[in-house]
Amino acid sequence: MNILILNGSLDQREASTPAKLSAYLKQHLEDQGAATTVFNLVESGIPLFDYTLQKVPNGVQVMLNLFRNADAHIWLTPLYHGSMTGVMKNCLDWLELSSKEERPYLIDKLIGMICWADGGQAMQGINAMDAVAKSLRAWPVPFSVPIVRNALFTAPDYTELTQEYKNKINLLTGIITSKRVVTI
Secondary structure, three states: OOEEEEOOOOOOOOOOOOOOHHHHHHHHHHHOOOEEEEHHHHHHOOOOOOOOOOOOOOHHHHHHHHHHHHOOOEEEEOEEOEEEEEEHHHHHHHHHOOOOOOOOOOOOOOOEEEEEEEOOOOHHHHHHHHHHHOOOEEEOOOEEEOOOOOOOOOOOOOOOHHOOOHHHHHHHHHHHHHHOOOOO
């Protein structure tokens, strides 16, 4: 299984929350036998969405290919003003270029979602990602990981994820890699 980890943050620091989450996800998924690619928006070169461009920018073409070739995605974003980051939404808007393809957008892709916030409002970011994923014809898995950032890392050095959040992330990745989606 080929899984794309979409890092929707612009935080480039090696010790940042998205870097640590991406590294944990990548290692855990690879330990489970999945091939993973981390797509960092900050490094992507994706310009503001412009449907009128005559030529698709290289960064967008790379993104479109990665998104198409992945069997499933895991989207990561900090909460920004009640939603995902603007750069992440802009990236997802570029999927409009696939609208006339035989399998447009993210049709039938499983999407796992993780959002973190300093308070307890991370679910708002997940709700925003959920709405976009459904609009792109993807299947958001029914389990997501809203994170209270202050509870994400262990003391005293705050470099390791807590076991509570490892368990939640492992559950999310287990649902995705098994391709079993729980229905009610």
